[in-house]
Amino acid sequence: MKSKYGIHLIIFLFIVIIAYGSIQNPFTVNYIDQLKQESIMVSKMQDPLYEQIAKEAQKYEKPPIDAVVDRVWKAVPGYNGLQVDIEASYEKMIKQGRFEKQKLVFREVKPNVHLDDLPPTPIYKGNPEKPMVSLLVNVAWGNEYLPDMLKIMNKYDVKSTFFLDGSWVKNNPKLAKMIFEEGHEIGNHAYSHPDMKQLSASRINEELSKTNEVIYATLEVTPKWFAPPSGSFRQEVVDIAASLNMKTIMWSVDTVDWKRPNPYSMVQRVLNNVHPGAMILMHPTSSTATGLEQMIVGIKNKGYQIGNVSHLMDESRISFGVTLD
Template sequence: MKKVSIIIIICIVGWITVSNPFVSEYLTIKKESSLPAAKVSDPLYQSIIKNAHTYDIAPKDATIDRVWKAIPGYNGRKVDIKASYKNMKSKGVFNEKKLIFTQIKPKVHLKDLPPSPIYKGNPDKPMVSFIINVAWGNEYLSEMLATLKRHNVSASFFLEGNWTKKNPDLAKLIVSSGHEVGNHSYSHPDMKQLTAARAREQIVKTNEIIEAATGKKCVWFAPPSGSYRDETVKVAAEFNMMTVMWTVDTVDWRKPTPDALVSRVMSKIDNGSMVLMHPTESTAKSLDRLITQIEQKNLKIGTVSELLSEERVDQ
């Protein structure tokens, strides 16, 4: 009986400690008192403690949006008081630019959601991604790759299996240039019309060809023309692949002028946007200006994997 009473007392004390902010504050003070007295009494250290909460940001859980379907989560951040103090100590004055943060992960991740297509990244993440679907347009690839390299930008190229089979060297060049590759089906069918068995065949065959040519496993699937049904998404999920769509369409296959293409994209682009494009003359001639204007909006450009990750880009 005595043992049971002790356990109950421990549980009550533990609950009070977690739920009572005054107890938590007391423990924080006690913890600080174990630090060197000079550090605890330093006005700079106290200033960091006082201001830290104003820079903290709560994490955002991954969720299913009614319109945009699966939306990835986004890490929050919390000021690392000790590291920030060390970073500011030499000048002895508070400087928000020298704050050091630790990232706080959300409770719900993209992988926790039921299979659902992804049209955009988290709206709080100041990053965008280029989705370049490749089934033709070889003559424009070298110019596009050169432009991306000049700007030190990585994109995600979704390769058709049949194209990769015929152009393994180009597929390998895309990867060696630092870009990500994804699955764009084998023969560019209307995935919405395919049985589950046929959909599996398209995905598996393409995965095998891309891996053989580049050494890379595909984790993203982009259905041709954006045509899919729920079963298509579930089939991709069987192979631990998520289905990717787009937020902004360049409509480059209609051969718009570079001015029209840039204007169309820049009027729609925002945090988390995924921009659909192909190796076309319109895109090749627009890409340099497009990258410059996107970066002028303080948006970083990364691969689909980078965009859809929970990692913050403001640190």
């Protein structure tokens, strides 16, 4: 009996050893590859160059910024964070065997809260950490100034967001197409330039929907941004725009060009008030047509890029903004 149990025990142990060996066999290809990878990683981490990159990386890291509803500025978009890709940076420097700041490789880190996660709220500016501004051109009149404005924007490779009045598009399809074909973004500016704050819900919906319909019929594009005429709105306007998949856009810097100010004074006022994330309101007027070039040059000289609203609201970094000295 003892010998019988002994044989069974030996067989059981033999099976266990075989099973364990098939998993942990140090001579299997996968296990050997794993050991190689671990050895390489340990070797890298012990390399003074790798250690230096890891240490320097901490200087340039920037945490992502979540989108928020600010008490004053309402909805503010998020902004990607920044990290040094230590592995990629190491691979770029390993041949020379020395640390070079200009060879650091960066990757962006997305925030946890995005603009689309926020409740319907008006937007007055982009993220204050993003060195970009947007030109908002509200169009319901001023046809004679549009060609010159478009030429100046084209000269400096500036793409803006033009908020078009629906009835204007219906009456001026060629000009609307000219704006769109120049690569500018198209927004909704209601149909008949009404005081949106005073309209019923059904009229608000009609003004927005009708404008989207005529813009699509003319340009085959559906706006995702809405600018209330004269900046007049109430929360219901914002909610109805959101139901039509549009966010409500306001501004943080105003040219007040509809008052026909002196172009030089207007430009200086804008440049004195421009800031990272600024949205600059303008119209096709003689003042803007005359001062636009000086304004664009001044904005760029301050270190800002100029992009349309979609570019400004995007969380991506337009540049890493890291000083490596």
